[in-house]
Amino acid sequence: MAPEASDPDAQEGRPKTLVERHGRALIEVALASGFGILASAGFQVVATRGLGPKEFGLLAAFLALINIAAIGSAALRNSVAVTIASAPASATTRIGRRIDSSLIEALALGGIFAVGLIAASPWLAGSLQSSPVALAVTAATIVPYFLFARGLGILQGRGRSRAVVWWSTGAQFVQLILAVLALALGYGAVGILVVFLVSVLVATIGSGYQTRHLMSPVTTRPFEIDSMVVVALTIAFAWLTNVDVILVKAGAADLLAGSYAAAAVLVKTTLILPATLSLYLLPRFVGSRGNVALTRLGVRLTLLFTFLGGVVILAVLTLGGGLIVPLLYGPGYQLTISLLPWLCLMWLPWAMTQAILVRITSISSKVGLAILGGAMVAQWVGCNLVLPNIQAMIAVNTSIGVVSFVALFLVHHRHAQRIPEDVPTVED
DSSP, X not given: OOOOTTOTTOOOSSOOXXXXXXXXXXXXXXXXXXXXXXXXXXXXXXXXXXXOHHHHHHHHHHHHHHHHHHHXXXXXXXXXXXXHHHSOGGGOOOOTTOOOHHHHHHHHHHHHHHHHHHHTHHHHHHHHTOOHXXXXXXXXXXXXXXXXXXXXXXXXXXXOHHHHHHHHXXXXXXXXXXHHHHHHTTOHHHHHXXXXXXXXXXXXXXXXXXXXXXXXXXXXXXXXXXXXXXXXXXXXXXXHHHHHHHHHHHHSOHHHHHHHHHHHHHHGGGGHHHHHHHHHHHHHHHHTTTOHHHHHHHHHHHHHHHHHHHHHHHHHHHHHHHHHHHHHHOTTOHHHHHHHHHHHHHHHHHHHHHHHHHHHHHTTOHHHHHHHHHHHHHHHHHHHHHTTOHHHHHHHHHHHHHHHHHHHHHHHHHHHHTSOTTOOOTTO
């Protein structure tokens, strides 16, 4: 099997196994992601210690809104990556002053998200008891997030997964440094939101400069069906894995909401591994849609690593939560300790769902989108019915995660059975 000449991660020389050809790049991606995890954890520690449970619960609700937009913008990144990975290398040209379809999509989708947030601001201001300034800063962050995602999608589609993860890690370090300064100056939750705005602007400008000579293929029109399916898949999953913090904040007492948010910060690290693997695997799944061996190997490894990572996090936080929480968050988060094991169990099926979603995204599955759409409705109705009973809410969310994973895995399995075993691909 000869690697593609256009793939910067590929190696020349004798034919190599899948592990030999992709192992070094995956290790570098994992290391860069590790630094990003440390920076993200440092940011959370700084925020929780600097704000306290009540104000951190408010900040967490706004960060959940930003995360929905940010991870939703990752939908655009996936769409751009899939489009570029599906096209021949010759389709990449100098962009000059031309506006390509991905830029139109980034501006339009970012604008829609921002307008939607502004339209919901009266309800959010009342439910979250927040200031108009915090809402305005949150809305201003959204369009830059989509432009940043577009730049990362161009890099990811051409196999430059290491550049993608280093840009993300760099943005997290900028957030950490600026958060320390903001809290030291006494700016509170609004100051942290401004930090997010500044950091994403810096990352957008920097990654945009790196990709100034690259563009997505101009043979596609904006908002084609397959691209929008990819966008909708990622937005739906972003909603499913972030809206719980908002629901708890709106439906439970402030202390419980802040404690839940702090526990969720620690537990949601289980989602980092499949997200990191997707940066590397998604363009390769797209470029090797007919390669049954590569597809199945990638899915199995992703699911295995995600499950093992989730089990390790469950063991560490269950056994060591009593030491970790006071060390990281300080006093006032005792309730967080008791919530940790239950949230670990709740997020494990969602992490597995994200792992299989890499494959579902690569085939732009409309059935997969329908499954996640049904999960969104079930989650919203079920959680609102049982809150403020936090244990019942966790049970509802866990059940929906299990059903979503099983359903998406069946979609992958059915699609893989349709692929002839001897179809030649770019990896053959």
